[in-house]
Amino acid sequence: MKERQLPFGQLPLLQIDGLEIVQSQSIVRYLARRSNLNGKTPEDEVKCEMIAETIKDLLPLLCGAPFARINSKEAFDKHLISMKEKWLFIGSRLEAVLKANGGNYLVGESLTYSDILTAHAVTWYVEECGPEVVIDMPNLVKLQNTVIALRGVNGFIRSSAWYPIGDKKYVDQVCRVLDRKI
Secondary structure, rough: OHHHHOOOOOEEEEOOOOEEEEHHHHHHHHHHOOOOOOOOOOHHHHHHHHHHHHHHHHHHHHHHHHHHHHHHHHHHHHHHHHHHHHHHHHHHHHHHHHHOOOOOOOOOOOOHHHHHHHHHHHHHHHHHHHHHHHHHHHHHHHHHHHHHHHHHHHHHHOOOOOOOOOOOOOOOOHHHHHOOOO
């Protein structure tokens, strides 16, 4: 798409219900409201938003991992240390929230988009850092398994739309699309 075709000149763009929505968090919140995954009360909604923003704080490290991996072993090892430190801090707090809420969901008594985002982050961290990063987080592992078992999520993971951990081919493609050099 040409930049001038985009409402604010940037991606991602979701065209749905006659709307053109940009900014990933706006898209996530719209879809959560549309599918009743944003909590049952205004208090639940804000709790979901806090968790979503917390997960968003993990994204720079997660998204940077493929680039650090192809840079050098030393760069990737240093990046992994940073990832694990950040995860230990945030993951332990998410584990405590789950435990305090009964162990099934982060907010309320049913699935919310904050659970889905968290399960995705758990999956990504395990893929990048190994299963030891969740060894002391049984509630997060249970939540991850619950979300992955959902028919729609499981179908997506098994589809060709699912992308594995970024490798050199992925990094090259991102750099080409964004017209950037490493």
